[in-house]
Amino acid sequence: xxxxxxxxxxxxxxxxIAAELPxxxxxxxxxxxxxxxxxxxxxxxxxxxxxxxxxxxVLANYPDVLFQGAEPKLDVSATELAVAAARKxxxxxxxxxxxxxxxxxxxxxxxxxxxxxxxxxxxxMPEIPRDTANxxxxxxxxxxxxxxxxxxxxxxxxxxxQRVLVCFMEAITPLSxxxxxxxxxxxxxxxxxxxxxxxxxxxxxxxxxxxxxxxGADGPGPSFGPAANLTNERAEDTELGTVxxxxxxxxLVQGRRLYTLSPDVTPRGVFYASETVRTLLAGEDCELxxxxxxxxxxxxxxxxRILDGLCQRFGVSPDSxxxxxxxRVLRDYGNTIGCSVPLMLAEPVHRxxxxxxxVAFGLSFxxxxxxxxxxxxxxxx
Numbered sequence: 367x368x369x370x371x372x373x374x375x376x377x378x379x380x381x382x383i384a385a386e387l388p389x390x391x392x393x394x395x396x397x398x399x400x401x402x403x404x405x406x407x408x409x410x411x412x413x414x415x416x417x418x419x420x421x422x423x424v425l426a427n428y429p430d431v432l433f434q435g436a437e438p439k440l441d442v443s444a445t446e447l448a449v450a451a452a453r454k455x456x457x458x459x460x461x462x463x464x465x466x467x468x469x470x471x472x473x474x475x476x477x478x479x480x481x482x483x484x485x486x487x488x489x490x491m492p493e494i495p496r497d498t499a500n501x502x503x504x505x506x507x508x509x510x511x512x513x514x515x516x517x518x519x520x521x522x523x524x525x526x527x528q529r530v531l532v533c534f535m536e537a538i539t540p541l542s543x544x545x546x547x548x549x550x551x552x553x554x555x556x557x558x559x560x561x562x563x564x565x566x567x568x569x570x571x572x573x574x575x576x577x578x579x580x581x582g583a584d585g586p587g588p589s590f591g592p593a594a595n596l597t598n599e600r601a602e603d604t605e606l607g608t609v610x611x612x613x614x615x616x617x618l619v620q621g622r623r624l625y626t627l628s629p630d631v632t633p634r635g636v637f638y639a640s641e642t643v644r645t646l647l648a649g650e651d652c653e654l655x656x657x658x659x660x661x662x663x664x665x666x667x668x669x670x671r672i673l674d675g676l677c678q679r680f681g682v683s684p685d686s687x688x689x690x691x692x693x694r695v696l697r698d699y700g701n702t703i704g705c706s707v708p709l710m711l712a713e714p715v716h717r718x719x720x721x722x723x724x725v726a727f728g729l730s731f732x733x734x735x736x737x738x739x740x741x742x743x744x745x746x747x
Contacts, residue, residue, distance in 0.1 A: 421573030512734020
């Protein structure tokens with residue numbers, strides 16, 4: 367019998383983080399002006415209440431693509447955006463490249479289906495040794511951050527002398543359906559026409575971004591862990607939101623891919639987030655007993671309505687500094703899918719020492735919650 371003890375589980379430590387945004391950006395007012403004559407007054411009011419003031423796009427002509435049927439013109443490619451974030455983060459980390467033992471490419475909207483984002487990054491980053499291990503974490507939607515934390519933990523537990531480079535990238539705006547017709551609020555249409563309003567909302571809710579992180583087994587930054595996960599508590603939850611075409615079942619795509627969204631997303635999203643946090647707090651390794659005790663509560667920015675519902679469920683005021691990052695990221699960048707929680711971490715604000723909670727949830731349907739410990743003296747990205 368072997369006397370070799372199992373390695374001690376490592377809670378990943380954030381060594382460096384950097385965000386990269388596409389140069390083109392449009393306010394909600396600018397998009398509403400571009401869409402004048404295409405949207406009912408009630409729908410205009412709804413879009414004004416999503417909580418999004420600005421979103422960035424990899425497209426140089428996003429409003430014209432939405433409302434004029436213009437051919438999309440890239441200002442920056444999806445992979446170039448990811449590479450820019452990765453290089454900025456590596457420069458901040460000042461880590462020798464030979465210490466990077468694993469590279470993760472994380473996206474639900476890669477520039478192309480194959481090769482993967484991480485392989486395209488390798489092609490554009492000759493500074494990464496060719497024999498570095500790499501892995502794609504793709505199509506996990508808004509819950510990607512929680513999957514990344516678990517993956518990094520597993521790797522660093524076995525190789526604590528190495529580091530992990532992670533790059534989140536989402537380029538959603540090129541996938542938004544064009545809007546040539548007239549669109550109305552959900553309450554103004556027949557149930558069978560609901561998809562038309564979802565198509566219109568897609569163009570206003572989402573934005574593009576990239577965030578890169580370097581993790582290690584130690585360092586002066588915040589550490590992540592423990593974690594809890596919940597996926598498809600009900601089998602039918604997998605259909606709450608889908609992108610059904612473009613895969614092997616429906617390989618032919620007429621125009622842009624279809625994006626469906628159930629009216630049950632908000633209540634089920636609140637359920638998943640609250641249930642996963644409850645499980646996390648009940649664990650013996652968690653330092654927190656109640657969400658209200660967290661020094662920060664970083665929640666995926668689905669919409670103001672979802673954030674307000676979570677604040678009510680967790681007993682935290684929406685005006686509290688504890689949740690301010692969640693609302694700011696939604697306001698300034700829109701829903702950036704897997705980049706939303708990373709953008710909160712990349713905010714140039716000082717985090718006081720203490721224990722926080724991060725909640726990443728979204729379509730598929732999956733949710734992950736994990737704790738974040740900021741060391742004495744605090745931390746600034």
